[in-house]
Amino acid sequence: MPTFQAQIEAAHPTARDIAHRRWIYIPYDRYTDRVGPLAEQPAAETGIVIVESTAKAFRRPYHKKKLVVLISNMRHFALEQQARGVSVLYHFSPHSHGQALLELQRSRHLPPLTCTTPAERELRLDLHFAQKNGLQLNMVEDPTWASTTADFTEVYGPYTAGRSYVMDRFYRRMRQKTGVLMQHAKPVGGEYTFDAENRKPFRDQVPVPAPPRFPPDEITEEVIAMVDETYAHHFGTTRNFDLPCTQADAERFWRFFLDHQLVHFGPFEDAMRDDHLQLFHSKTSVLLNLGRLLAMDLIRDVAERAASGAAPLASCEGFIRQVLGWREFMRHIHEQTHGYRLLKDHVPQEPPRRPQESSPDRTAEAAEAYAPSGKADPYAGARPSALGASLPLPAVYWGVKSGLHCMDTVVAQVIEEGWSHHITRLMVLSNLATLCGFSPRELTDWFWFAYVDAYDWVVEPNVLGMATYADGGLTATKPYVSGAAYIQRMSNFCGHCQYDPKRSTGSGSCPFTALYWTFLERNEPVLEGNFRLKIPYAALHRKSSEELVQLRTRAEEAIAHLASFKRPEYAD
Template sequence: MAIFAEQIRLAYPTPQDLKDRRWIYVPYDRFTDRTGPLTEQPASATGIVIVESTAKAHRRPYHKKKLVLLISNMRHFALEQAARGCKVIYQFSEESHARALLELQRSLPLPELSMMQPAERELRLDIEAAILDGLKIKLAPDTTWLSTIEDFLSVFGPYKSGRSYVMDRFYRTQRQKTGILMDKGKPRGGKFSFDAENRKPYKGLPLIPQPPVFAPDEVTNEVITLVEQTYPHHFGLISNFNSPVTQQDADLAWAFALEHLLPHFGPYEDAMRDDELQLFHSRLSGLINLGRLLPSQMTADVEAACAEGLIPLASAEGFIRQILGWREFMRHLHQQTDGYRLLAGTVAQEAGSKPSRDVYAGATPSALSASLPLPAAYWGVKSGLHCLDTVVAQVIEEGWSHHITRLMVLSNLATLGGFSPRQLTDWFWFAYVDAYDWVVETNVLGMATYADGGLTATKPYVSGAAYINKMSNFCGHCQYDPKRSTGEGSCPFTALYWTFLERNESVLGNNFRLQMPYTTLRKKSPIELVQLRARAQKAIDELQQLPHLEY
């Protein structure tokens, strides 16, 4: 770290700076000077503290590219603030973030700090514990969000067990409050959602533009070496790192997506391809969750481009629904349910799980009694399922795949097979560059696996091979036939789907959205049901027998 350490050393404060400046702690996911405490006084009156903690990085086998993305953005943000005129204390620590702050405050000494309310539950707990030990820090509202907890409570009220939380209700209210894509109180185009229009498979046209390249600079190369040496056994590949790590590059990536990707995003947002893994997705969720790109600016840009006719309304609405709807909704739900821990008294828990005194231990709801160990295929051991192997290989390479491959390949298979929702959640948490507790736990334990018993979804998001075949080209390159559900060469997704419904009929049989498939299931002959069960069990056994890798 000699290059970066030498550069940032020049911004270290004098004793007088410690007394005269306002000191702000910038956490590991809020690299912005466009909102919040850093905007409230001139740079010449500002000091910032940043902690690079190996304790946090060692907590899980985080994808190596996630660590590079986060640490390089962290270091570049520190340099950017120094260039503005801020004084910077950049602390390398083997302790937690809050413990490092406490030690700094005692040793320098530092005056009272300010910070935005932490987004992650883990950091909130860390800060709260340090405050009890004497850390002096004032929490300010996190203005990177588009909504407040009061907005959420105005729709649903305080958390109550047994209540259903439907994102669409919250989204409509936020559209009306913000006026985004609204005309005189009415949704532009006559409806709030154009989701039904955004379900086309991609057949090769329009052509997908080549994104800009962000070659690592000397600071990033130093981080890459650090991650290789310090976290050698972590998940994923580190080669070919190509992501924005400066504010300028983050803005360039967004400008490219806005002009070249968003105009075609909507119709193909649910499509999947093995030869065009990104399609028209922006791949900017990691930067949004680090604070590099602000949702307020992004939604304003998309709305303006839509008004100018540069982005079709269906594409604009689909993108804004992800940002203003799902992203905000899920973080509120995580906070209100304490990361789903409050479900323990009303939703069945995963077999073998026990109450833990560890405040960081994850919630273990499993409304459908799923508990099988997550197969080694998720770590890159080839399963023979082309869709699964393709998506996992992409995640190992990039630390990213788009939302439909996450939902309808990775999570679909885990749900159909009865694999542990908690293990799947933890896998997503360390495997994806954009995963933090507030987004991954609610999405995976809720929408993706129905482990929450329907708190966030009116039915499980599951399908057989027909959906994957319709929305992708995966099946055309697979050894299994998506049109066969039993017998030699049949795709196991379909047998897994029917046996999933059969296995969970006591829980799901009266679900109004599943009446058609249950009617079909009940018409199947005893012989066909036996064959479906055998095919599904064979697939589960084969996945369970794959040798595990160690991380």
């Protein structure tokens, strides 16, 4: 018998356990006993239900390392709770989480379950359908977040169609509410943000620490073997898996950032390097989004470093702004807009396209588990496309070499790790897609399955909003696009590329610049009134007719080149 199954059977609940304990369902992204229902009574009075669902894992070609880190943390969390004295009902199911819980509750005569409101809309919907069919489940507020829905609506009011939301107002409100980096009701250092100090390129000014590694134990090795066999057609690889899968390792991982990376995080958080892909980023988003690390704990730890002078204020504030500000802001935007579905009446929509499927039988099987045949898929993602982008996402995102060193480097990292830091996500991967007019929905879905830290509440507002401007400016005051100049300034990518970033047209020129100018030209009817684009449009209007023709030609060549490669199957 496999090691995990042998160990977990010792916690299998008796009829008395079921009758006399409080039973809690643990969503697949909330592995914590420090807050919430698991912290509210003694372990001896508690039982938990965990569902390991193949239907969920088959629903998208999730990165193999995402499946490993999620399932291994799930199994280790079950054993950690068993060791505390909690009764654990760990259930393997081919069905969706909601259907599995309904069948389990009926077959084992489970009392009504308690559950923190799941972070993913997809899981909330799945459980809602199961409740309509008889699942007895009580939702309670999720205390792992650093803010509440009321915090958001007190700043902006209820969601209103057509308005824009600026994160700065929300961030200031949360700083004031929590008192983080505040003194006498004023921000420490006299400013709420030090973003202007955090935009330096990295030129080997300081040594880059080697991040800690966490070699797989026997349980994780079992998960790796299972993922390689069961999900062989999925994106990415399990090679060199070294992410934390226990609570103790998650905490060690976080302490390393505090002790060795935070001090230089701020100045270089926007820098990109092909020889130091992680630089000083914490890479803790995967653990934060699984509940292994709690947002307010991280925020307070970093604030303490600022207060003691152990790390520069700008570095500490930059990290806190990402967690207390942007992360919380994005999840509220997703919740308030029902995953951007409320935008359909006032933002142009991208027409649906049948996705490529490398394993149609299993994909269909997973779809059936979520949306019965003959009915519209209620889980289908929103498709806003304010700029009319709809071209298919090209093969470069699946690792086919394009000749663009920045793209090829970052995609190779994603295939290997299931991760890259936020500027490579925004200014390389999303920048190219936005400039070319690739489908925002396809890009969103790619991020969803390709990244270990990706869930619907993360990727949909970030990609459909800030990264591609598909939401028409709901979350960003302008499209975040650039030509080659930005990439050259903030990275060493261009020095190792066949294309010349200083040339915008002709053979050997970097296509990013031609794509940038043709993007502005193509979208001028929508964007010309944007005050933040006044200077770029003035520069565009000064270009001669001859240069504009050359720019269009170079951009068309670049898009045709990217489209010329066949997208591979989901494989290593």
